[in-house]
Amino acid sequence: MDFLEKHELYACLQCGKCTGGCPVSLRAPLNIRSLMREVLMGGSPEVALDCPGLWDCTTCATCTLRCPRGLKPSEVIVGLRGELVEQGNVPKTVIDALEGTFKHGNPWGKPRQKRTEWKGDTAVKVLPEEGEAEWLYFIGCAASYDPRLQRIPRILCRVLETAGVSFGILGTKESCCGNEIRRMGETGLFEELREENTKNFKASGAKAIITMSPHCFNTFSTEYELEGFKVLHYTQLLADLIKEGKITFSKEVNKKVVYHDPCFLGKQHEVFDPPREILKAIPGLELLEFDRSRERSLCCEGGGGRMWAEGSGEGERNSEIRVKDAHAMGAEIIATACPFCLLTLEDGAKTTGLEEQVLVREVLELVAEAMGFDDV
Amino acid sequence: MAEILVLMEHRQGEMQDINLEMLAKGQQLAEQTKKELTAVLLGKGVASMADEIKRYCHHTLVMEDDLLANFNSEPYQDVLSFLLKERKPSLVLMGHTAFGMDLAPPLATATETPLATDCYEIEVKGDTIIPYRQMYAGKMCAEVHFKEAPCHMITVRAGSFPAEGLKEINGAVEQVSFQFDKDYAYKKFLQYVEAAVGDVDITQADVLVAVGRGIGDPENLPMVEELAKLLGGVVACSRPVSDKNWLPKERQVGTSGKTVKPKLYIALGISGAFQHIAGMKNAATIIAVNKDAKAPIFSVAHYGIVDDLLKVVPGIVAKVRERKGA
Amino acid sequence: MDIIVCIKRVPEVAEIDLQVDQTGKGIQEEGLVFAVNDWDNYAVEEAVRMKEKHGGKVTAITVGSEESEDVVRRALALGADEAVVVTDPQAEGSDAYAIAKILAAAIKDIPYDIILTGALADDDGCAQVGATLAELLGIPHATLVTAIEIEEKQVKVKRELEGGLEEELVVATPALFTIQSGINEPRYVSIMGIRKVAKIEVATRDLGALGLSPDQVGSAGSFITVEKIFPPPAGEGAQILEGSPDEVATKMMDIFQKGGVV
Numbered sequence: 001m002d003f004l005e006k007h008e009l010y011a012c013l014q015c016g017k018c019t020g021g022c023p024v025s026l027r028a029p030l031n032i033r034s035l036m037r038e039v040l041m042g043g044s045p046e047v048a049l050d051c052p053g054l055w056d057c058t059t060c061a062t063c064t065l066r067c068p069r070g071l072k073p074s075e076v077i078v079g080l081r082g083e084l085v086e087q088g089n090v091p092k093t094v095i096d097a098l099e100g101t102f103k104h105g106n107p108w109g110k111p112r113q114k115r116t117e118w119k120g121d122t123a124v125k126v127l128p129e130e131g132e133a134e135w136l137y138f139i140g141c142a143a144s145y146d147p148r149l150q151r152i153p154r155i156l157c158r159v160l161e162t163a164g165v166s167f168g169i170l171g172t173k174e175s176c177c178g179n180e181i182r183r184m185g186e187t188g189l190f191e192e193l194r195e196e197n198t199k200n201f202k203a204s205g206a207k208a209i210i211t212m213s214p215h216c217f218n219t220f221s222t223e224y225e226l227e228g229f230k231v232l233h234y235t236q237l238l239a240d241l242i243k244e245g246k247i248t249f250s251k252e253v254n255k256k257v258v259y260h261d262p263c264f265l266g267k268q269h270e271v272f273d274p275p276r277e278i279l280k281a282i283p284g285l286e287l288l289e290f291d292r293s294r295e296r297s298l299c300c301e302g303g304g305g306r307m308w309a310e311g312s313g314e315g316e317r318n319s320e321i322r323v324k325d326a327h328a329m330g331a332e333i334i335a336t337a338c339p340f341c342l343l344t345l346e347d348g349a350k351t352t353g354l355e356e357q358v359l360v361r362e363v364l365e366l367v368a369e370a371m372g373f374d375d376v
Numbered sequence: 377m378a379e380i381l382v383l384m385e386h387r388q389g390e391m392q393d394i395n396l397e398m399l400a401k402g403q404q405l406a407e408q409t410k411k412e413l414t415a416v417l418l419g420k421g422v423a424s425m426a427d428e429i430k431r432y433c434h435h436t437l438v439m440e441d442d443l444l445a446n447f448n449s450e451p452y453q454d455v456l457s458f459l460l461k462e463r464k465p466s467l468v469l470m471g472h473t474a475f476g477m478d479l480a481p482p483l484a485t486a487t488e489t490p491l492a493t494d495c496y497e498i499e500v501k502g503d504t505i506i507p508y509r510q511m512y513a514g515k516m517c518a519e520v521h522f523k524e525a526p527c528h529m530i531t532v533r534a535g536s537f538p539a540e541g542l543k544e545i546n547g548a549v550e551q552v553s554f555q556f557d558k559d560y561a562y563k564k565f566l567q568y569v570e571a572a573v574g575d576v577d578i579t580q581a582d583v584l585v586a587v588g589r590g591i592g593d594p595e596n597l598p599m600v601e602e603l604a605k606l607l608g609g610v611v612a613c614s615r616p617v618s619d620k621n622w623l624p625k626e627r628q629v630g631t632s633g634k635t636v637k638p639k640l641y642i643a644l645g646i647s648g649a650f651q652h653i654a655g656m657k658n659a660a661t662i663i664a665v666n667k668d669a670k671a672p673i674f675s676v677a678h679y680g681i682v683d684d685l686l687k688v689v690p691g692i693v694a695k696v697r698e699r700k701g702a
Numbered sequence: 703m704d705i706i707v708c709i710k711r712v713p714e715v716a717e718i719d720l721q722v723d724q725t726g727k728g729i730q731e732e733g734l735v736f737a738v739n740d741w742d743n744y745a746v747e748e749a750v751r752m753k754e755k756h757g758g759k760v761t762a763i764t765v766g767s768e769e770s771e772d773v774v775r776r777a778l779a780l781g782a783d784e785a786v787v788v789t790d791p792q793a794e795g796s797d798a799y800a801i802a803k804i805l806a807a808a809i810k811d812i813p814y815d816i817i818l819t820g821a822l823a824d825d826d827g828c829a830q831v832g833a834t835l836a837e838l839l840g841i842p843h844a845t846l847v848t849a850i851e852i853e854e855k856q857v858k859v860k861r862e863l864e865g866g867l868e869e870e871l872v873v874a875t876p877a878l879f880t881i882q883s884g885i886n887e888p889r890y891v892s893i894m895g896i897r898k899v900a901k902i903e904v905a906t907r908d909l910g911a912l913g914l915s916p917d918q919v920g921s922a923g924s925f926i927t928v929e930k931i932f933p934p935p936a937g938e939g940a941q942i943l944e945g946s947p948d949e950v951a952t953k954m955m956d957i958f959q960k961g962g963v964v
Contacts, residue, residue: 519932683947
C-alpha cells in the first residue's frame with residue numbers, strides 16, 4: 001500500500017478544519033491541509049519532506065479528531081517524519097533522543113542504571129523479582145530522570161500505599177513507552193520498545209497498568225496489544241479511590257487552581273473529569289476553568305517530540321499564553337496531569353516573568369499537600 | 377646522550393604557552409634523572425624565539441628552513457628522526473596539541489620509540505619514567521608503563537605543568553646540520569584559516585560563557601560577551617534567553633538546542649534545569665554562578681559561586697583584562 | 703574513490719559511575735552500553751558522503767571483541783558497502799601502536815584511495831592509531847580534519863588547530879585522515895535500516911589470517927601497558943568559591959590559567 005493509499009489522501013476534501021484547529025499553525029510554517037494536498041498532487045511523500053514545519057507538530061491530534069472524513073492528518077505528519085527517519089535526515093536533537101532511547105531506554109540518554117534513582121527512600125517492589133502485585137506502576141522516562149519531576153512518583157507510591165493498593169514497578173527493566181518515538185517517525189524503534197515492554201508487563205504478574213504520563217497511557221491503550229490488561233491513567237484510579245473513601249484529604253489547600261487538560265489525556269481520551277474530581281475533593285481548593293478547556297484545551301506544545309525538537313515558529317508560545325491567561329483570571333496555580341505539560345508550562349511561567357505569581361503543579365503535588373505528605 | 381629533548385611549538389611568529397610548561401617540567405625531570413635539557417626549535421625566522429628558549433635549557437637546537445616555516449609533520453619528522461638517532465635522548469616531550477597529534481605517532485613508529493600520549497603527569501621512579509594519562513573522558517586516571525627502550529616519547533596535555541620556577545640555565549644555541557632531500561610535495565601547507573566572524577557554532581567552541589534568566593536584561597549581555605571574547609570563547613544561553621530573542625536560537629544549549637562539550641563552560645544565572653544540563657554536562661570544566669545555593673547546576677559544576685552574576689562578573693572581566701594586558 | 707574507515711566499539715560512560723575491575727587495570731563493563739566511537743561515526747558519515755559524491759566503495763573495519771560486529775553493521779546501514787571484523791583473544795591488551803599494526807595487516811589486501819579514522823576514541827583518548835597506521839602503510843596523513851575536498855589527484859583538507867584557527871593542506875592520495883567531530887552532521891541510522899542490512903555478510907579475520915604473530919600484538923607488541931587505573935581525586939559536587947567578589951575573581955583567574963584558557 002503506498003503512502004497516499006495508506007493515509008487515504010484521495011478522500012481529503014480540503015475543508016481546512018485540520019489547519020483551523022492546529023495549535024501551532026499560527027506560529028509555525030506548518031499547514032497540514034496544504035501538506036495533504038501537496039503529497040496527493042505530487043504522488044509521493046517525497047515532495048513534502050522539506051517542509052520546515054514538519055517538526056513543529058505536537059501530535060495533539062486535534063486535526064484527526066475534527067476531520068469530517070475520519071482521516072488522520074497527524075498520522076500523515078508522522079508518516080512524513082518516518083520517511084525522513086529512514087533517510088537519516090532528521091534534526092540533531094531528534095537523533096540524540098532516538099539514539100539515547102535505543103541505547104539507554106530513554107530519550108535523554110541517561111543511564112539505565114539510574115532509572116530508579118527517583119525512589120530515594122521509598123520502598124516499592126520490583127516486579128516480578130521482588131514479589132507480586134495487582135497493579136504495575138509504569139513511571140515513564142521524564143519522571144524517572146528529571147529532578148523537577150522525580151518527587152511525583154514518590155508521591156504516587158505513598159498515595160497508593162496509603163490507599164492499600166497492591167502495586168509494583170519494573171525498576172531498571174522499564175524502557176521508554178515509545179509514544180513520542182513513534183510520533184517522531186521511528187517505527188522500528190517503537191516496535192522494539194513495545195516488544196520489550198510487553199514482555200516485561202506479561203512477566204510482571206500484574207494485571208493492570210497505571211501510568212503517570214498521559215503519553216504512556218495513550219500508547220499502552222491504543223498502540224500496544226495488551227489484552228488481559230487494564231490500563232489507566234493515575235487520575236482515573238485516584239478519582240475512584242477517593243470515591244471509595246480510601247484516600248482522604250486532611251489538610252486544606254487554599255488556592256485558586258485552574259486545571260489544564262493535557263491533549264493526550266483530555267481531547268484524545270476524554271478523561272476530563274477524574275482530574276477535576278480529585279481537585280474538587282481537596283478542601284479549600286477553588287477550581288477555575290480556562291475558556292479553552294476540555295476538548296478545546298490549548299496544547300502546551302510539549303508532545304510529538306517537541307521536548308527534543310525546538311520548533312521553528314516565532315512569537316509567543318502556547319505555554320506563555322496559557323500562563324498569562326491563568327494569571328489574568330486570578331489563578332495562583334495551574335494544575336495539570338502530564339509531565340510534559342508541567343515542564344513546558346513552567347518554562348512559560350519563567351519566560352513571561354510570572355513564575356512567582358503562577359505556580360505550575362502536577363495534580364499529585366496538590367494531593368500530597370492535602371494529605372500532609374511534607375517529607376516526600 | 378644523557379638528555380631530555382623537548383620540541384618547541386610556535387605558530388605565526390608566536391610561541392605556544394605549552395613550551396614553558398614543558399620546559400619547566402623538563403627541567404624538573406632533567407634534575408631527577410641527572411640529564412641535560414635540550415630544546416628543539418624548527419622553523420623559519422625563529423632566532424628571537426631561540427634567544428628566549430635558551431635561557432631555560434642546556435642546549436637549544438635550531439634549524440631554519442623554508443620547509444619548516446609552517447608546521448608540517450613530514451619535514452619535522454625527518455629532522456627529528458635524524459636528531460633522535462644522532463643525539464640518542466632518553467626522553468622526548470612535545471605537546472598533545474594539533475602539532476603533537478600529527479607528529480608524535482608517526483615519529484614514534486618510524487623510530488620505534490614507545491609513545492604515551494596526552495599525559496597529565498610524569499613521575500620518575502628510579503631509572504624509570506612513569507607517565508599518567510586520563511581515560512574515559514577524564515573519569516579514570518591511568519598509570520602507564522612503557523615498553524623497555526633506550527628512548528621514550530610523551531605528548532603532554534596543555535595546562536598540566538605550571539610554567540613556574542623556571543631556572544635560568546642559559547645554554548648554547550646550536551644549529552642542526554641536516555639537509556632535506558625531498559620537497560614533500562605530497563603534503564603541503566597552504567594557509568591558515570581564521571574562524572569566520574558571524575557564524576557561530578557553539579558546538580565547536582573550546583570555551584562557552586552561557587547565560588540564563590539570571591542575566592535579567594539584554595543590556596547586561598555586553599559584559600558577558602566581553603568575558604567570552606577575553607577567554608577566547610563564545611556566548612551561549614539556556615532556553616529562556618533564546619526564547620526572548622536576547623540571543624539567537626543557535627546559541628541555545630540543551631535537549632531542544634545544542635549539545636556542547638567545551639573545555640570550559642561557565643554558566644551564569646542558569647538554574648540547571650535538567651534539559652539544559654543534558655546539553656552541557658560533558659564539558660571538561662564547569663563553573664556555575666547562581667544566586668541560589670540549591671540550584672541544580674551546582675550538582676554538575678566543578679566550581680560554584682553563590683552570588684548574583686551581576687555582582688561577580690565585572691570583577692572577573694577586570695582581572696582577565698588585566699592579565700591579558702588588554 | 704575507495705575508502706576504508708577504521709572504527710571502534712567503545713563503552714558509553716557519560717553519567718555512569720565507573721568502577722575499577724578486579725584486575726585494577728580496567729573498568730567493570732557489566733551494565734555498560736557499547737556503541738560506535740563518536741569520532742568514528744563522523745568518519746563513516748564522511749566516507750559515505752564522499753562515495754555518494756564521487757562513487758567507489760566504502761569498507762568499514764574494526765578490531766575488537768566479537769560484539770564489535772554491531773558497529774560495522776551499523777556502518778553498513780549508514781551506507782558502507784563492506785565490513786571486516788578482526789577479532790582474536792590474543793590481541794587483547796593491544797595499545798594504539800599494536801592496533802595500528804593489526805589494521806595495517808588487514809588493510810594490505812584491500813584497495814583504497816583514502817583511509818579515515820576518528821581523531822581519537824572515547825575510551826582511551828590516545829589520538830594515536832590513525833597517524834601510526836599511516837606511517838606503517840607509508841602514506842601521508844593529516845589529523846583533526848574538519849573538511850575534505852577531493853581534487854584531481856590530491857585532496858585539500860582543513861585541520862583544526864587551537865583557538866578557532868584552522869589550517870589548509872594539500873595531500874596526495876593514497877592518504878589517511880583522522881576526522882574531527884563536527885566535520886558533518888551524521889545521518890540517523892534507523893532500526894529498520896539496520897534490519898535491512900542484516901543479510902550482508904561481515905568478513906571476520908583473526909591474527910593467523912593476517913599473518914601476525916602473538917608477539918606483534920597484545921601487551922607484547924605494544925608501546926605502553928596500563929599498569930593501574932584509578933578514579934581522579936574526588937570532588938564533592940561543585941567546589942564553592944567563597945569570598946568577596948574580588949577574591950572570587952582571583953580564584954576564577956587561577957582556574958582559567960590552570961585550564962590554559964588565559
